[in-house]
Amino acid sequence: MKTQTTQTGKMQVLGARMLTMVTALLLFTACQKGVETPVNMAAAPVATTSAAFIGGFRIAEPKVVMCQGNEEKTGISFSWNRTATDNLRDYTVEAAVEGTHFETAVELGTTDGGQVSFLVKELNQKMCKLIPAGTTGKVELRVKAYPVNGKSTAVYSDAVALNVTTYLHYTEYAYPRYIKMPGNYQNWDLATAPQLVSVNNDGEYEGYVSFGNNYPQFMFVKGTRWEKTNTFTHIGNSKFGFGGGVLAVFGGAGTYLVKASTNTNSWSYTKINNWGIHGTAVAGNPGTDPVMSYDEASKAYVMGVNLQAGTFRFRANNDNAVTLGKEVKDGYEVPVAGGTDFTVATAGYYSIYLKVDLAGNYACTVAKQATPAVNGK
Template identity: 25%
Template sequence: MKKITLILTLVAGLFIFLSSCQKVEKDPVMDLNLSTPASFTSPESGTVLVLLLADSANPFVMNWNAATYSVSNDAAVPETNYTLQVGLADSNFVGAKELSNTKVLTYETIVYSLNNFLLSLGIPGDSTATIELRIISAISGAAQTSDTSAVITMTVTTFSPPVPPPPDETPHLWVPGDYQGWNPGAAPNVWSPANDGVYKGYVYYPEGGTFEFKFTAAPDWDHTNFGFGSEGTLSTDPGAGNLSVAEFGNYFLTCDTVNLTWTNEIRNFTLIGSFNEWAGDAELTWDNTNRMFTITMDFAAGAEVKWRANADWAVNFGDSGAGDNTLSQDGANIVLTDAGNYTLNLYLEKEVPTYEVIKN
């Protein structure tokens, strides 16, 4: 028994001795004091750059050296992110704009795009200004590793781009949603007659759905889509949630793609006129197949009618006078010359609302 105990004691001691001789691995440590920021290699500071419309398609390239980091154990450094910022001279980069955000050591664009960027910075067309550039480098996901390059300056001369021709049709967005099977190609539109990024229009949401929808920049899901950002704001993130209205009904939507905001206002239309001495409102029926409001009733000869929203005159539609059955705010009364039974149809989901008068 003593012999067995002695053997076990020797084995245990040998194990402890061998364990104490093993190398203890430690996590790699980065010494931020030994890191170096990125540095421009081209263009050189003081470069004079004259941009010309004739050179619009020519390339413009910037290059820089990588930022370096000192890490123990020769550990691999995660990818470094480089943000290229441009500001006006002597602005201390207040109001600066981001020209590029990349993980490579170069930035390439064309002269026309660079000129447009400089105009967005506040430099007028056909003028000369001095700009400052810097690169902010940081290891992805580690903000504390951020470092800034030496600033370089450039003197740039811009050009005034030609005025683009007006679009062939009024710019518009599509409004697909649960109410129509989430099919952008078959969805109603909202319109921007001023081509200023603000789109407006009517959409009717029938009973029985979720009243959820999005705005899309094309009749598909492959381009920019505008979903829920926060209350009253939009997000272009492909994973953004759906927008929604509170209940069924006819809504006037506004989508501001510049400021990424949106609003909705319920506007339920009714018919008013001489048939009820302009003192009441006849309810309309929604035809979901034809996306229109309709009403059929008897009228006396010479009856006059208009449509208005929410039983109020703040929003009311009469004939525009253009002779094409278009409607306008505060337009003329619509006159039904002969007595009889009529069907009146109201089409709101258009760039310009229209109406139809059918004598039955």
């Protein structure tokens, strides 16, 4: 589907005079880089003030590919020339999905000086609000500032395009915070078996596990070795322990939410037939949730949908038994059972992304997009 994008060109200068040139120098040490010709993108209209426009904003290298291995290094630095007569303060670098005219912009950082820098992890945290983790997208950037005598009217630079590849912030859970699930669906290979994770290290484990066979059987193994003292079997009444038979699910092939508690030695499973969204942000708040599609390449659920101002949650199987809200973890907004609802402040067309295939490392993005074209126009 085509989307409307902003036109190439320089934004009209409104106001009394031009400020000095603003230069954004991108200093990025990442997995790989590519260099393209910088592209100026039309920005939002500029209000007239005594210092009405921040001119010449540009990015030296408009393609960034980030990876977690570099997250403690300086990722990006913006700098600009200032004069004693600027009469501006609170310089803020903003980012937004291409073509959205900064309606739901993400602020990267603010300074009263002439430069602001971000670590790779800081940049990734911000960009994952616009671009799903582990994917590539295009954002627009601009600088916003306010007159020193008030904050009633902001002034802006032109917007420039930046191609960004984000990464999934992955947490490795050490023993005993994981339980492996080797089974007949993956040739009983303990090394490659999916795992359930106790995110809070409280003896409560969960994970979404996909079975490719019709009669999945497995065991719970704590650790990385087959040993009698850490291999758990089915002992009846939804309990696991020692000396029993294999654990099994009886809904056929598919994806299941599997939970296990070492506090009660009980376990359960729920087959996930689909994921949708449910809440007041869904137009008409229908009884049947709009259903997300599964993207095999990213192993995530995705959808594009028109939303109105309101809230919503991810909901499996059009039922409240399995729902996901959100919480902030390590600087990222992640989906979690029992989390707060997602809030849509501005009505419009949104891209929604939900990834739950890695236990303890769920991810999501809810980002406003340019309104889709109608009939190819």
